Amino acid sequence: MSTKNKTVVRSLDILNLFIDHPALTFQEIIELSGIPKSSVYRMLTSLEEMMFLEKGADSKYRLGLLFLKYGNLVSKRLDIRKIAYPIMEALHYDVKEAINLIVQQGDAAIYIEKIDTYQKVRLYTAVGRNSPLYAGACSRVILSHLTDNEIEKYLDSVEIKQLAKGTITDRDELLVSIQDARKNGYTISHSELENFTSSIAAPIYDFSGEVVAGISIAGIEANYSEDNIGNLIPKVKGAALEISRQLGYVD
Secondary structure (H helix, E strand, O other), X not given: OOHHHXXXXXXXXXXXXXXXXXXXXXXXXXXXXXXXXXXXXXXXXXXXXXXXXXXXXXXXXXXXXXXXXXXXXXXXXXXXXXXXXXXXXHHHHHHOOXXXXXXXXXXXXXXXXXXXXXXXXXXXXXXXXXXXXXXXXXXXXXXXXXOHHHHHHHHHHOOOOOOOOOOOOOHHHHHHHHHHHHHHOOEEEEOOOOOOEEEEEEEEXXXXXXXXXXXXXXXXXXXXOHHHXXXXXXXXXXXXXXXXXXXXXXX
């Protein structure tokens, strides 16, 4: 095990002490962890600087506010998954296409749920997989509902790559797609993440009206004729609205 990996493991050992102990002194951490005093001091200093731990006026260490932030994010995502799953199941049973649920993670979108029981051909998407915000209907529906300033900053900072034959790499074309998504309430993509696949996505709102996730219907491009798309759009929008309402959104 490398020195860096050993330090990370020991730091996690220290953090794990706070599962059973809400507050610990420096000496208690040494005794409970079995880690040498000098190493504990260095790791506590780093963990405090990174706000994983905080030291109170009583000289005891406690979990820092950063964990509250992470905890809220995890809780929020788990709540969305729990609420969305039965609605995704019903939509999947209806349309027999893959149904995806994504949330934003930094400059990317991460798939946090997928149902494809009736989908014979496995697609690019998978739980835990990331995709750039500019590519694919489900990702771009998140990008489209950021502020204009956030979108400009994102497009200035990211390298737009050709991921499949239909990936939109032209900035002006992307901006047009974003405006269409805002106006129409959905996004369509063809061969943007994987050749010969298509997707239709709609935004999911929380109680404050903020877009917190996206849901999509996805499948083989041949199944997404103009007529079929016309039938699928109200279905994905309806599912997104139902999830949003259960999150407290009032349209």
